Amino acid sequence: MSPGPHSGLSPSDGRSLRTRPLNPSSRKPEGLSGIQSPVSKHFAESVGEWVPALRPGRRRLCCFGFSPLAQGEGKQHRTAFASFQFAAGIILSLTALAVPSDAKPLPSGTTFLSDNLKAQQADEAANPGMLWVSEGAQLWEQPAGGANKSCASCHGKAEASMKGVATRYPAVNDETGKLLNLEGRINLCRTENQKAEPYAYESDELLSLTAFVARQSLGMPMNVNVTGKAAPFYEAGKAFFHQRQGQLNLSCAQCHVDNAGRRLRGDTISHALPNGYPAYRLEWQSLGSLHRRLRSCSFGVRAIQFDYGSQEYLNLELYLAKRAEGVAIETPAIRK
């Protein structure tokens, strides 16, 4: 999905690469510390999170029908829209408080697959990601490290002990205070309990074990904790998600909230949920982690690609996991 050499935009064609804001509420002055109207910011958050599924694939309160990347929108439109939004923001903020927190879960990325790919994903015998799950099942039984223990030595049968675990990650480790995703938790076990070297990110072993552990929660709804110690990480992830980034100056929200369900060239924009990861991506012809996918997203807007396991992506992962609350785990999903 990343814009390639044929994206149609080049500095030489006279048009600015900077897109018009998709939603004036997310428009910021230059720099990261731009001042934003508290009402419009709250509007963006309250509508964006509390009522995401009421208008799936639609821009919030869009009545003017202009395309998000249309050039030359009249200034009066933006002003009118902004004041409409101000009023609506007040009303919606109030009603948002009254909306019960069990809002309908967002649709999984699987919804946007063709029937063929949906069928392949559902069929354990055809889903290529299952090759890594099989590998993970083998690794689970293998003794490792100075302690010469396998995962099974402490955890027994994964079907029982790992059930539901993936629904709670990323989570804060009580001892270290660090935010850990499933990969990080597995590596913590490797180093602390097995006295072994941690697996490298994106290594076969780590992918296999992560997919195997996550698979034990197949069908269970995601349910991460974002309160208490997790709150600051969650807030940082949320800020990152709404922050414009890269040469294309787009935030995650602009595509995955404002335009989810709409088409971007040959693809339909999903809601950016991590419920199927590690996933088998056709483009990679391999299973890959969420952080690998996030790096592709960063590349897509020509932004800095953070490291695998970086704090930025961990925070974002927590935020995405919260967005996916109630959505069933599908690891290993098939994605394009």
Added chain:
Amino acid sequence: MALAPARVSMPKEAKKGEIIDIKALIRHPMETGYRVDSVGQPIPRYIIQRFTVTYSGVEVFRMDMTQGVAANPFIAFSTVATGTGELVFKWEDNRGEVVTVTKKLTVTG
């Protein structure tokens, strides 16, 4: 070679004369030989060339593959349950590596 490079899905039991469906999946990059690496060196072709299935020693299915087969090849086919025996699934690639999976089929009636 991965610890668990292949998955074969087929019933454990069948009635005599019944047609059983088999699905085979194997971990393999099926490197086309057309790609170049980050420093411009061509990545050599690395593909499975042949997949054979023998049933109690008799070949019942064969597939000749090229780089036109997708990575991590998936094949669905069928065979007639003629009698209790072992089915041996064998994949051979162009480096001479061989992966075999053996499954027992119990045929009743």
Added chain:
Amino acid sequence: MTKSERFFEAMPTRRDILIGAGAAAGLVFAPHGVLATTEMRDEVLRKLTNGAPVKDERVTLTIPGIAENGLSVYTTVAVESPMTEADHVRAIYILSEKNPIAHLMTFHLGPRAGRAKVSTNIRLAASQQVTALVEMSDGTFWRDRKDVVVTIAACIDGG
């Protein structure tokens, strides 16, 4: 025309040599980076059928009209055949008219298969017509052809 011009005129092109050598080796392929053509696909078909007529019946090739990613396109071929010792499908060939090679794979069946139906994922380098050519035990040939639109190519552009 000078002597050297005549010499170069008479020389077969690199492609001719490759096709000739390839045909002699039983393959028809395009040099690295070049895609096959419909002619090459027809050449492969001629070689496989040995010039026998091909009927567009009995075979059903199921493949999406739009392939989301050319790197993995789910393909099924089903043939109407009793699959008996006397009358069965001997082989199913998948042919491409735009991939770097024209002959993508062969399924060897026989009466032990019970049913002439196979599925796999194929790679497609560009929007093209895919052919499923079937050889019967009596030496007759049948086929089905489908057009597929490929949005993201396999084999070219480093994919």
